[in-house]
Amino acid sequence: MNLPALRSHNAALILDLLRTAGEAGISRLELAERTGLTPQAVSKITARLRAEGLAAEAGRRASTGGKPRTVLRLVPDAGYAVGLHLDRDELTAVLVDLAGATVSVRRAPLDFGAGAQAVIEAASREIAALALPPPRALPLASRGLLGVGVAVPGPLDHGRGVLHRVTGFPQWDGFALRDVLGERLGLPVVVDKDTNAAALGLALRARPAGGSFAYLHLGTGLGAGLVLGGALYRGARTGAGEFGHQTLQLDGVRCSCGGRGCIEALSLAAVARGDLAEAARVLGTGAANLVGLLDIDRVLLGGAGRRRAGGRVRTGRGGGARRTRPARGQRTRRAGRRGGGRRARHRRRGCAARSRPGLRPRGRRVPGSRGAEE
Amino acid sequence: MNLPALRSHNAALILDLLRTAGEAGISRLELAERTGLTPQAVSKITARLRAEGLAAEAGRRASTGGKPRTVLRLVPDAGYAVGLHLDRDELTAVLVDLAGATVSVRRAPLDFGAGAQAVIEAASREIAALALPPPRALPLASRGLLGVGVAVPGPLDHGRGVLHRVTGFPQWDGFALRDVLGERLGLPVVVDKDTNAAALGLALRARPAGGSFAYLHLGTGLGAGLVLGGALYRGARTGAGEFGHQTLQLDGVRCSCGGRGCIEALSLAAVARGDLAEAARVLGTGAANLVGLLDIDRVLLGGAGRRRAGGRVRTGRGGGARRTRPARGQRTRRAGRRGGGRRARHRRRGCAARSRPGLRPRGRRVPGSRGAEE
DNA sequence: TCCACTTAAACAACGCTGTTGCCAAAGTGC
DNA sequence: GCACTTTGGCAACAGCGTTGTTTAAGTGGA
Known part of the structure; x- marks a missing residue:
């Protein structure tokens, strides 16, 4: 890590805390305390952020006997990002601001099997149609658009942004979604599995930051x-989280994946019998396995099957600190926030890295941000 | 992150690469390429390391048309660390050098149930008796001893170094092993679960670094x-990796943990029947669950049960890149290496942090090293 | 109303980091 | 023997967070 990277790293640290603080804001001294930097360093960094328009002063705290602390807040409309959710039969595009709030949403029916070209076309159309509410409008070419985060159902290579063997859609195999869409839109694009995008969105909102959890998506x-x-x-290989095909019953019912006694096969069979309690028990046992293996704090449920199963799932002989709880299933919004947050930090890094001409990026170990992602 | 932390971070990066390079060594330019630092920065950092005696020049590469590259190597005897493995019936203490090579080993029978005082006493005795082969001797008080890494069977709090409800040994509950042993020896001590220590030891030797794997210990x-x-x-809560009590058979045989159909119960029952093939199938299915859920590269087997089960375990319908393979079960050595490597880096950090009097550590976000750990 | 006190935050000087430009060292090959 | 390539040290430098000091902006008692 070199000095520009250090600068970006600390700026990302501060931005993360500003984002987490939300509308309540946070003072310089609190930032110093939480980052471990000196107050003076925080002052310098926040001064830069204010100069760039990313942060602003917003009121003061009550005095504790001396000069009151000045509260700093993220400037939500300093940048926007697009979240794009491509599902099997529906496309959702959202515009989110820096703070993660959804500004605009567009939905459209989608035939994922119609092939890459048609989907790219439809996605570009919807993204272009996203706009700020009047009187302000945000055309696609605006410099306020930081990037696009795409959530896709199938297996893929996150690093290269390439799709792999999406179940039932062989025509997508090997399609370089990130590069093609990025070229088409003229914006940076990141591609992620939908479950990962949802989990990342939840992670960005998690308090306290730094915890561990699993997001269980009950969908197709x-x-x-x-x-x-x-x-x-x-x-x-971006393949973590294949929960449905965990074996839970040796020699159990056959599964479409070729195995036997997978969670998915077991719970589907139970649902087919009308035995929702059994389906919930299967899920709960699977979730308990997760909790035990990974020693995580929470299991959050989402997706269409959430309502039917949510109230019934129990993680079995669970420890006190562990609970399963339904989460609101706003996956697309989360995907969007992810795109927003991530791109915001990336852009900052980019700026810093480019600020000195001739800088050699070399080995490319981009410093991780304090919160989720990377 | 501040400048001293940056310095430590980059030094740890270089030290990690030097350690990975082993006896073959590595040139300054290769270090520059892999870390992303400029050659000049690497020259400065390695000059510091050489001044501290941690690294040394060791020959040259073949020329490629110009001045040949000078090869740098870690100086193995620049520091030593102790690995201590406390098992239910045996104590093993090893002395390892900076390069991770075992210099000295001592074993002694142990009654873990005899209580903390007796175990601490026995451990201190064995550690004190560890010595370099003649003519050089390394007394405990030597400044070359960097720290002690302790591997313990039960659940514990790694952060605080406190043991929790070790199965069958209630007298250890809540014992502050790290602090008590550290005080007794006058050395920094880290405590870890034995399986974690073994995995960390394997990770330090893993090539390429940065991969993912699970170490499956087949023991008690x-x-x-x-x-x-x-x-x-x-x-x-340092509780990840509880593999034995993953449910693999809903409503299966009762397990000592209170659940049903746990991997441990299933495989023990199979072994009791003399059906080793079935035990191996259970383990293989469990390992396949691991591989599927975490998308890892390898599953390594170790422990006393390894030989009997190792050759038979199959991860089921595994993908091409995934394989299960037995690992040499030298857990204690690995635990020792872990202690060594970790303490070496910690010490470096400590030096850097103390080099300027009056430096405020504050928030304490120690930078992670490039390889495993932290 | 004034003034001592407390707390927050900016200003200036500084030390240390990695970087750049330059040059000596140490090889190869015609 | 000389031109060329490559490595790596030396010196000057820009930029990072830190330290010491000053200014700003409150509270609270006399």
Whole structure:
């Protein structure tokens, strides 16, 4: 790590805390306390952020006998990001501001099987149509747009932004979604599995930051997004979280994956019998396995099957600190926030890295931000 | 992160690469390439390391048309660390050098149930008796001893170094092993679960660094150590890796833990029947669950049960890149290496932090090293 | 109303980091 | 023997967070 990287790192630290503080804001001294930097360093960094328009002073705290602390807040409209959720039959595009608030949403029916070209076309159309509420409008070409985060159902390579063998849609195999869409829109694009995007969105909102949890998505299949130690864990090939095909019953019913006694097969069979209690028991046992193996704090439920199963799921012989609880299933919004937050920090890094001409990026070990992601 | 922390961070980066390079060594330019630092920065950092005696020049590479590269190597005897493995019936203490090589080993029978005082006493005795082979001797008080890493079977709090409800040994509950032993020896001590220590030791030797794997220990119980993205994952309460009590058979045989159909209960029942193939199948299915959920590269087997089960375990319908393979079960050595490597870096940090009197540590976010740990 | 006191935050000087530009050292190959 | 390539040290430098000091902006008692 070199000096520009250090600068970006600390700026990202401060931005993360500002984002977490939300509308309540946070004072310079609190920032210093939480980052471990000196108050003077925080003053310098926040001065830069204010000069760039990313942060602003917003009132003061009550005095404790001396000069009251000045509260700093993120400037929500200093930048926007697009969250794009491509599901099997629906497309959702959201515009979120720096603070993570959704500014605008567009939905459209989608035939994911129609092929890459048609989907890219539809996605670009909806993204272009996203606009700020009057009187302000935000055209696509605006410099306020930081990037696009795309959530896709199938397996993929997050690092390269390439899709792999999406179940039932062979025509997408190997499609370089990130690069093609990025070229089309002229914006940085990141691609992620939908469950991971949802988990990341939840992680950005988690308090306290740095915790561990699993997001269980009960949809067409059963997928999990794992947030371990505050950071999204994708695994070696972006394949982590394949919850549905965990074996829970040796020699159990056959599953479409070729195995036997998978959680998905077991719970689907139970649902087909009308035995919702049994389906919930299966899920609960699977969740308990997760909790035991990873020693996580919470399991959050989301997706269409959440309502039917949510109230019934029990993680079995769970310890006191562990609980399963339904989460609001606003996956797309979360995907959008992810895109927003991530791109905001990336952009900052980019600025810092480019600020000195001739700088060699070299080995490329971008410093992680304090919260989730990377 | 401030400048002293940056310095420590980069020094640890370089030290990690030097350690990974082993006896083959590594040139300054390679270090620059891999760390992303400029060659000049690497020259400065390695000059400091050489001045401290931690690294040394060791020959040159073949020329490629110009001045040949000078090879740098870690100086193994620049520092030593102790690895202490407390098992239910045996105590093992090893002395390892900076490069991770075992210099000296001592074993002694142990009654873990005899209580903390007796165990501390026995451990201190064995550690004090560890010595370099003649003619050089390394007394305990030597400044070359960097620290002690302790591997313990039961659940514990790694952060505070306190043991919790070790199965069958209630007298250890809440014992502050780290602080008591540290006080007794006058050395820094870290405490870890034995499976985690073993996994960390394997991670330090893993090539390429940064990969993910699970270490499955087949001993009295079935425990796993998880290395995710190159770093040991301990979970929120140092409880990650409880592999033995993953449910693999809903409504299966009762387990001592109170559940049903746990991997441990299933495989023990199979072994009791003399059906080793079935035990191996159970383990393989459990390992396949691990691989699927965490998208890891390898599952390594170790422990007393390894030989009997190792050759038979199959991770089921595994993908091409995934394999299960037995690992040499030298847990104690690994625990020792861990203590060594970790303490070496810590000491460096400590030096840097203390080099300027009056420096305020504050928030204390010690930078992680590039490889495993933290 | 004044003034001592407390707390927050900016200003200026500083030490230390990695970086850049330059040059000596140490090889290869025609 | 000389041109060329490559490595790596030396010196000057920009930029980072830190320290010491000053200014700003409150509270609270006389």
